[in-house]
Amino acid sequence: xxxxxxxxxxxxxxxxxxxxxxxxxxxxxxxxxxxxxxxxxxxxxxxxxxxxxxxxxxxxxxxxxxxxxxxxxxxxxxxxxxxxxxxxxxxxxxxxxxxxxxxxxxxxxxxxxxxxxxxxxxxxxxxxxxxxxxxxxxxxxxxxxxxxxxxxxxxxxxxxxxxxxxxxxxxxxxxxxxxxxxxxxxxxxxxxxxxxxxxxxxxxxxxxxxxxxxxxxxxxxxxxxxxxxxxxxxxxxxxxxxxxxxxxxxxxxxxxxxxxxxxxxxxxxxxxxxxxxxxxxx
Amino acid sequence: xxxxxxxxxxxxxxxxxxxxxxxxxxxxxxxxxxxxxxxxxxxxxxxxxxxxxxxxxxxxxxxxxxxxxxxxxxxxxxxxxxxxxxxxxxxxxxxxxxxxxxxxxxxxxxxxxxxxxxxxxxxxxxxxxxxxxxxxxxxxxxxxxxxxxxxxxxxxxxxxxxxxxxxxxxxxxxxxxxxxxxxxxxxxxxxxxxxxxxxxxxxxxxxxxxxxxxxxxxxxxxxxxxxxxxxxxxxxxxxxxxxxxxxxxxxxxxxxxxxxxxxxxxxxxxxxxxxxxxxxxxxxxxxxxxxxxxxxxxxxxxxxxxxxxxxxxxxxx
Numbered sequence: 001x002x003x004x005x006x007x008x009x010x011x012x013x014x015x016x017x018x019x020x021x022x023x024x025x026x027x028x029x030x031x032x033x034x035x036x037x038x039x040x041x042x043x044x045x046x047x048x049x050x051x052x053x054x055x056x057x058x059x060x061x062x063x064x065x066x067x068x069x070x071x072x073x074x075x076x077x078x079x080x081x082x083x084x085x086x087x088x089x090x091x092x093x094x095x096x097x098x099x100x101x102x103x104x105x106x107x108x109x110x111x112x113x114x115x116x117x118x119x120x121x122x123x124x125x126x127x128x129x130x131x132x133x134x135x136x137x138x139x140x141x142x143x144x145x146x147x148x149x150x151x152x153x154x155x156x157x158x159x160x161x162x163x164x165x166x167x168x169x170x171x172x173x174x175x176x177x178x179x180x181x182x183x184x185x186x187x188x189x190x191x192x193x194x195x196x197x198x199x200x201x202x203x204x205x206x207x208x209x210x211x212x213x214x215x216x217x218x219x220x221x222x223x224x225x226x227x228x229x230x231x232x233x234x235x236x237x238x239x240x241x242x243x244x245x246x247x248x249x250x251x252x253x254x255x256x257x258x259x260x261x262x263x264x265x266x267x268x269x270x271x272x273x274x275x276x277x278x279x280x281x282x
Numbered sequence: 283x284x285x286x287x288x289x290x291x292x293x294x295x296x297x298x299x300x301x302x303x304x305x306x307x308x309x310x311x312x313x314x315x316x317x318x319x320x321x322x323x324x325x326x327x328x329x330x331x332x333x334x335x336x337x338x339x340x341x342x343x344x345x346x347x348x349x350x351x352x353x354x355x356x357x358x359x360x361x362x363x364x365x366x367x368x369x370x371x372x373x374x375x376x377x378x379x380x381x382x383x384x385x386x387x388x389x390x391x392x393x394x395x396x397x398x399x400x401x402x403x404x405x406x407x408x409x410x411x412x413x414x415x416x417x418x419x420x421x422x423x424x425x426x427x428x429x430x431x432x433x434x435x436x437x438x439x440x441x442x443x444x445x446x447x448x449x450x451x452x453x454x455x456x457x458x459x460x461x462x463x464x465x466x467x468x469x470x471x472x473x474x475x476x477x478x479x480x481x482x483x484x485x486x487x488x489x490x491x492x493x494x495x496x497x498x499x500x501x502x503x504x505x506x507x508x509x510x511x512x513x514x515x516x517x518x519x520x521x522x523x524x525x526x527x528x529x530x531x532x533x534x535x536x537x538x539x540x541x542x543x544x545x546x547x548x549x550x551x552x553x554x555x556x557x558x559x560x561x562x563x564x565x566x567x568x569x570x571x572x573x574x575x576x577x578x579x580x581x582x583x584x585x586x587x588x589x590x591x592x593x594x595x596x597x598x599x
Contacts, residue, residue, distance in 0.1 A: 116381055
C-alpha cells in the first residue's frame with residue numbers, strides 16, 4: 001500500500017468516525033467509544049479488502065462481514081455509507097423509529113449487513129457458519145468478523161473458537177478490537193480475559209497482534225491470514241477506545257453515551273483537523 | 283417410507299429416517315451437538331457425511347452457526363434434546379435465527395416426560411411455551427411416525443424457522459399413507475357433539491382412547507389433532523367450541539404456555555366455552571418408566587375422559 005492510499009484510507013476512516021458520531025449525536029444514544037476504535041479496521045475491510053458490491057449486495061460469492069460486537073453499528077453504518085450501500089444522509093436517522101438503521105445491525109433492513117447481531121458472542125458463531133458454508137460449496141470467499149475485547153467474556157466465543165479450529169476454517173479472519181475497556185471499566189478489572197493471544201493459540205488459531213490504527217499493519221495481517229492453511233486467524237488489534245476524539249480517548253464512560261452539541265462540534269472539528277493534517281479537504 | 287398402523291415407532295426415529303429420505307436435497311445440512319445416536323441424525327451422518335456437522339456439546343454455538351449457514355443458502359437442521367435446544371439455546375434461536383427469519387429447522391428430540399429414566403433435568407416440559415413467544419417461529423409437534431415424516435417434509439418446504447418436537451418413546455402409528463399434513467391446519471380425527479378433545483403429540487392416541495371411554499358412558503367426543511401449535515388453527519378450535527360447547531386440551535407439556543394456553547387464548551377471543559387442560563400441572567418430572575410417568579402425571583386417556591366430563595359439567599354451571 002503506497003503512502004497516497006494510506007492517506008485515502010485515513011481520510012475515509014475519519015469520515016466513518018464522523019458519521020458514527022453524527023449517528024450517535026442525532027440519536028442522543030449509541031456507542032461512540034468502540035465505534036471510533038474499530039473505524040480503521042472497517043475502513044480497510046470495506047474500502048480496500050472485501051469483495052463486496054453495493055449494486056449486488058446479495059451476491060453469493062461475495063466476502064462476508066459480521067460485526068459480532070453489534071453495538072458498534074454506528075461505525076458499520078458509516079462504513080456502509082462510505083462504500084455506497086446506504087445514503088450518507090440516512091445516518092442521522094440512527095435509532096429513530098422511522099429509520100431502518102436500528103441500534104444494532106438488522107440484516108433484513110440494511111443493505112450490506114450480512115448478519116443481524118447485537119447479542120454478544122453470537123456473531124462469531126454465525127461467521128463460522130458462513131465460513132463452513134464456503135467450504136461445503138467449494139467457494140473461495142472469505143469471512144471477516146470483529147469481536148469486542150469484553151465480548152470474549154461470553155463463553156459462546158470459545159465454543160465458536162473451538163469449532164473454527166476443529167473444522168480448519170482458514171477462510172475465517174476475526175479481528176479483536178482490543179481497546180481494553182468495557183462498560184464497567186478496564187476489562188482486566190471487570191473480568192480479565194488476558195492473555196488473549198495465548199488463549200487463541202491454545203485453541204489452535206493463527207494469532208497476529210497489530211496496531212488497530214495502522215493501515216500497513218492491518219494490510220499485512222489480513223494478507224498473512226490469507227496464506228495460512230488449516231487454521232482460522234485472529235488479528236488482535238490494539239486500539240484506543242474513542243480514537244480520534246481527544247476527550248473520548250481511553251474513557252470507558254464513552255462506551256455508550258452520546259455527546260452534547262458542544263462536544264459533538266468539538267469532536268467533528270478534531271476529526272476535520274486530522275483530515276486536513278493528512279492532506280484531505282475539511 | 284411406509285409405516286404400518288399400530289406399529290410402534292418413536293417420532294425421533296421417523297425424524298432421522300425422514301432426514302435421510304429427503305436428504306438428497308444438496309442444500310440440506312444437519313448439525314448435531316454430540317447426540318446423533320439419540321436424536322437419530324446418525325442416519326443422515328452415514329448417508330451424507332459431507333453435509334453432517336458435529337458441533338460438539340455446544341448448543342448455543344450450534345444455533346448461531348446454523349444461522350450463518352442459512353444466510354449462505356443452506357437449509358439447516360440443528361438437533362439436540364428439546365431441553366438444550368429450546369432451553370439452553372433460546373436466545374441464539376431468538377436473536378440469530380428467528381429475528382432474521384433464517385431457514386433453520388430445530389429438530390428437538392426427547393421432549394416431554396416420556397424421556398423417562400433420565401429424569402427431570404432432561405424432561406423438557408417448557409419448550410412449546412418458550413418457542414411460542416418468538417415471532418417468525420413455527421412449531422410442529424407430530425403425533426406419530428407418519429406425521430413426523432410429513433412434518434420434516436413440510437419444514438423443508440417452508441422457508442423460515444421451524445421448531446420440530448419429537449419424542450424418545452416408541453408410540454403407535456395412527457395415521458395411514460393417505461394422511462394429509464399441512465402446516466397450520468388442525469385435523470378432526472373423530473367427530474362428536476358433547477365435547478372436543480384437542481390433543482397434540484403422543485397425547486393424540488390417548489385422546490382417541492378417551493373418546494372410547496366416554497362413548498361407553500354415552501358421551502360423544504370430537505377429537506382434533508393439533509400438530510401445528512403455532513400458527514394454531516383458530517378456525518377448527520372456534521368451530522369445535524361452537525359445535526360441542528366444551529373443550530379439553532391434552533399435551534405432554536406444562537399446562538402453562540403450551541397447547542392448553544394456546545387453545546385458551548383462541549377460546550377467550552373467539553368463543554368462550556368451558557376448557558380443561560390435561561398436561562403436567564406446573565411441576566417437574568422425575569425418573570421412571572415412561573408409561574408409569576405418563577400415568578403418574580395424568581397424561582393418559584383416563585385423565586382426559588375425567589377432564590372431559592368436568593368440562594361438560596361446566597357448560598350449564
